Structure formats: C-alpha cells, structure tokens
Amino acid sequence: MTQAADGLAALEAQLQQDLEYLELPAKSWVPAHTYNGESVRDVVVLGAGMCGLAALARLQLTGISNVVAYDAAPAGREGPWVTFARMETLRSPKNLHGPALGLAQLTFRAWFTAQWGKAAWQALDKIPKDQWMDYLIWYRKVLNLPVHNNVRVTGIAQVGELIALDLSGAETGRVYSRRLVLATGRSGLGGFAVPDFLSKVDRRFWAHSADNIDFDALRGKRVAVIGAGASSMDNAATALEYGAAAVDLLIRRKEMPRINKMTGIGSQGVIHGMHQLPDAWKWKFVDYTATTQTPPPRASTLRVSRHANARFFLDCGIKAVQQQENGLLIETTQGALHYDYLIAATGFTNDFNGRPEFAAIAPHIRSWADGRYQPIMGPARQSMLEAPDLGPAFEFRERTPGACPILAHIYCFNDAAMLTHGKVSGDIPAVSAGADRLVRGITASLFSEDVEQHYASLQDFATPELQGDEWVDATPLLKQENAL
Numbered sequence: 394m395t396q397a398a399d400g401l402a403a404l405e406a407q408l409q410q411d412l413e414y415l416e417l418p419a420k421s422w423v424p425a426h427t428y429n430g431e432s433v434r435d436v437v438v439l440g441a442g443m444c445g446l447a448a449l450a451r452l453q454l455t456g457i458s459n460v461v462a463y464d465a466a467p468a469g470r471e472g473p474w475v476t477f478a479r480m481e482t483l484r485s486p487k488n489l490h491g492p493a494l495g496l497a498q499l500t501f502r503a504w505f506t507a508q509w510g511k512a513a514w515q516a517l518d519k520i521p522k523d524q525w526m527d528y529l530i531w532y533r534k535v536l537n538l539p540v541h542n543n544v545r546v547t548g549i550a551q552v553g554e555l556i557a558l559d560l561s562g563a564e565t566g567r568v569y570s571r572r573l574v575l576a577t578g579r580s581g582l583g584g585f586a587v588p589d590f591l592s593k594v595d596r597r598f599w600a601h602s603a604d605n606i607d608f609d610a611l612r613g614k615r616v617a618v619i620g621a622g623a624s625s626m627d628n629a630a631t632a633l634e635y636g637a638a639a640v641d642l643l644i645r646r647k648e649m650p651r652i653n654k655m656t657g658i659g660s661q662g663v664i665h666g667m668h669q670l671p672d673a674w675k676w677k678f679v680d681y682t683a684t685t686q687t688p689p690p691r692a693s694t695l696r697v698s699r700h701a702n703a704r705f706f707l708d709c710g711i712k713a714v715q716q717q718e719n720g721l722l723i724e725t726t727q728g729a730l731h732y733d734y735l736i737a738a739t740g741f742t743n744d745f746n747g748r749p750e751f752a753a754i755a756p757h758i759r760s761w762a763d764g765r766y767q768p769i770m771g772p773a774r775q776s777m778l779e780a781p782d783l784g785p786a787f788e789f790r791e792r793t794p795g796a797c798p799i800l801a802h803i804y805c806f807n808d809a810a811m812l813t814h815g816k817v818s819g820d821i822p823a824v825s826a827g828a829d830r831l832v833r834g835i836t837a838s839l840f841s842e843d844v845e846q847h848y849a850s851l852q853d854f855a856t857p858e859l860q861g862d863e864w865v866d867a868t869p870l871l872k873q874e875n876a877l
C-alpha cells in the first residue's frame with residue numbers, strides 16, 4: 394500500500410477550512426482564576442487515550458481553552474492499542490465515526506482515504522490496531538491538543554473550591570483545577586478483576602490479560618487462559634503464535650456467547666435515549682447484556698482455533714488453583730489440569746479503592762448500591778452495584794452530602810459510567826456523543842459558577858453598535874407641529 398503524504402496535507406487544510414467556516418474553536422470565554430498567585434486550570438483531563446482526547450478536543454472547540462491532559466504513558470503509547478491489546482485488528486467495524494465530533498475530515502475514514510485512497514478503503518476489512526493508534530496520534534496533532542505525557546497524577550485533594558492534583562514523572566508538584574475529567578480507561582476507577590482463587594498464587598505463574606506479559610517465555614509451555622471474551626482469544630492466540638506447547642481456554646459457561654446484543658440494537662436512540670430512561674430500565678438493559686455476554690469476534694476465535702494445540706473447554710468452572718513447584722494444578726468442574734502458566738482474561742472492576750490516586754475521594758463516591766438500586770429493578774449484580782451513581786454530565790455524587798463537595802466537579806468519563814449513561818464513554822461508536830454531553834455539562838457549570846463575573850461583563854461592556862449619527866430625533870419637530 395503506497396502512502397500519499399500530500400493527501401494528508403490536503404485533508405488537514407480542508408479540516409482547517411471547515412473549522413474556520415464553523416467558527417471553531419469558539420472564542421475563549423471562561424474568566425481566569427488564580428490560587429495563591431498561581432494560575433488555575435479550568436479543566437484537567439486525566440488520561441489522554443481516546444476518551445481523554447475527545448473530551449479535550451470538545452472542550453477546546455467550545456472555547457474552554459485553559460485545559461490540559463496528563464497521561465502517565467509516553468506520547469503515542471496511551472491506552473491499550475500498542476501496549477496490551479493483542480488483537481490484530483479493532484473489534485469494531487471500520488466505518489464508525491469514533492472521536493470525530495461531527496467533523497467529517499476528522500474521521501478515521503478521511504485520514505485513511507487521504508493517504509491510501511478509496512480503493513484501499515474498500516479493500517480494508519477491519520482497522521489494524523496499530524493503525525488506529527496512528528490515527529489517534531494524528532488526531533491529537535492536527536487539533537493541537539495540550540497533552541503532557543509521562544506525567545502521572547498520584548493524588549487528588551480538595552483545596553477550597555478547587556481540585557489539587559499531585560503530579561509525578563516528567564512534571565512534579567501540585568496543580569490546581571476547577572474541574573477534573575477522569576478519562577482513565579477501561580479499568581475505570583478500579584483495576585483488574587482477579588478471581589479469589591488467584592490471590593495467593595505467585596505472580597511468576599500467572600498474569601492478567603492487561604499485564605505486560607513476556608510471551609517469549611511461554612514458548613514450549615502449557616498455558617491456560619480463563620474466559621471466553623475477546624481478550625481471552627487475543628491472549629490465547631498470541632501465546633500460540635509465540636510457540637506455546639498447548640493453550641487451553643477454560644470457559645465457565647456451557648456455551649460460547651454468540652450474539653452481540655447491544656451492537657445489534659445500536660442506534661441514535663440508544664445513544665441519546667438510554668441515559669434518560671428510568672433507572673429500572675437502565676438496570677434491565679445492562680443486566681440482560683451482562684447475562685447474554687458479548688461474544689469474541691469470529692476472526693479472533695479462528696485465530697485461536699486454527700492451531701491444533703488449542704483446546705476450548707466449556708462448562709469448565711475453576712474450583713481451586715494450587716501452586717506447585719514448577720507450575721499450577723487447576724481443579725475444574727471437568728477434572729484436574731496441569732499448566733505452566735495461566736492468563737486471567739477476567740476483565741476490570743469499578744472498585745474505587747483499587748487506585749491509590751483516588752484514595753481521598755473513593756470513600757465518598759456514591760454508587761448504585763447506595764440507594765439507587767432497588768431490588769424491584771432485577772437481580773443484584775456486584776459489578777453493577779459498584780457502578781458510580783452519576784449526575785447528568787457524568788459528575789460524581791457524594792455518599793454523604795457535604796462530605797466531599799468537589800465530587801460534583803469531577804466527571805467520570807470512562808467505562809464505569811455505562812450503567813448511568815449508556816455506552817458513550819468507553820467504546821469507539823458513541824464517544825463523540827459522550828464528549829458532547831460531558832462538555833455541555835462542564836460549560837453550564839463553569840458559566841453558572843462565574844455568573845457574577847459574566848453579569849459584571851454585561852454591565853461593563855461599552856462598545857457602541859450605534860455611533861449616534863445614524864438617526865435624528867424627530868420629537869422636537871412633533872412638538873412644534875402640535876404647537877401650531
């Protein structure tokens with residue numbers, strides 16, 4: 394595939410023209426704030442993966458320009474795509490608008506076609522994952538987004554009405570912000586979901602699917618992968634391709650999930666309507682999806698099953714894992730099995746206490762378990778009970794009113810928001826709609842907080858539209874006429 398650099402330059406010029414036509418970015422309108430003489434950010438975005446970039450872009454386009462995103466990862470290595478995502482291509486179809494924010498020239502399709510042409514676009518099946526990262530790198534560059542890489546936020550605290558953020562890495566010290574967006578990714582506010590039976594097993598013998606795994610070391614080894622989702626297929630396939638002697642997928646379910654239900658009913662109605670539904674309906678949708686589960690993509694499954702040394706064990710629940718001198722003895726509902734290594738493709742959790750940087754706010758975050766869930770809605774499911782109970786713009790709510798007021802200024806723009814907001818803050822399809830909802834909320838809240846200054850600006854504004862020479866006051870003439 395040949396690449397046309399001038400095609401990309403032309404696309405970038407067209408994008409700039411479109412932005413100009415649409416008067417974007419809008420003029421900056423948020424009054425500057427300081428704290429002890431230091432300037433205060435209007436918004437800090439924590440995380441510069443796809444959601445963080447979309448949020449940052451939407452903020453800038455809306456004229457909220459005193460913003461920055463921090464990401465612990467080096468530039469170009471944010472999120473899973475070139476780190477722990479072990480699929481060959483994206484799981485979603487190629488034509489999704491993703492983070493394009495309604496701007497056609499900002500879509501993956503425009504970026505791809507500008508460089509490789511329409512025929513190559515037609516021939517493309519799914520987007521190679523590394524190429525998706527290249528697109529996100531371009532997105533950030535072409536919009537000139539202020540991302541500071543290699544900076545980890547290690548703590549969050551309330552200082553007056555502000556949010557103080559402690560930084561480490563390429564930048565250190567404390568910065569202050571009026572609003573904070575948590576675009577911290579799939580693990581949301583928690584971390585890896587790890588089954589109890591692994592809690593005492595030495596890390597030499599197992600990894601989570603999102604860990605940095607040394608697959609070279611698995612050559613010639615017997616590997617077990619727990620789970621039947623996309624990540625279990627990707628990790629099993631990678632182990633097989635690196636020369637593992639045998640890879641077994643241990644799947645608790647009696648049958649593989651085969652139908653992607655939520656994708657099946659995807660529509661603008663779902664995107665914009667789900668968050669307005671009564672809570673009982675939200676619960677019903679998410680519970681049903683969790684029960685039916687999302688199948689792994691067909692291509693990812695075939696990438697495993699084409700290896701003769703791959704085996705799928707269904708109805709194979711794990712009862713216990715015993716660490717032995719040179720490996721693991723796994724007692725399953727189908728009998729005992731021996732392995733050298735285990736990969737737990739067991740997903741992520743919203744346990745707020747799982748991330749040290751959120752320690753100060755975690756105990757105060759209201760979740761669905763704190764009264765929003767009622768048994769009449771359906772079965773109590775732990776992963777849903779621990780979901781944060783968010784406001785209409787993704788803002789957290791306090792468990793005890795008054796205990797941590799800054800939560801109302803911290804926005805949960807990640808996968809953990811799904812139960813309250815639908816799937817608009819994690820996956821590619823509706824991230825632009827999510828960023829829009831988020832930024833409308835932040836806009837309204839900043840405007841209302843500064844209302845006195847805006848009113849003073851209204852009073853102070855003194856640039857005349859009329860110079861006074863555009864008309865003649867005819868009242869004296871009328872008086873003269875009446876006097877006659």
Ligand SMILES: Cc1cc2nc3c(=O)[nH]c(=O)nc-3n(C[C@H](O)[C@H](O)[C@H](O)COP(=O)(O)OP(=O)(O)OC[C@H]3O[C@@H](n4cnc5c(N)ncnc54)[C@H](O)[C@@H]3O)c2cc1C
Pocket residue numbers: 439440441442443444445446463464465466470471472473477478479482483484485544545546547576577578579624750806807808818819820821822
């Ligand atoms: C393996 C995998 C494959 C996926 N494939 C698809 C797919 O094909 N289609 C689809 O629609 N969705 C897919 N998803 C789901 C979703 O699109 C991705 O998870 C996507 O990366 C979400 O973007 P994000 O910005 O929310 O999080 P991320 O891309 O994970 O970005 C979060 C960022 O936050 C940073 N961060 C976190 N904490 C801190 C901190 N304290 N300080 C500084 N930085 C911090 C991290 O370094 C990271 O770069 C996939 C997810 C995974 C895990």
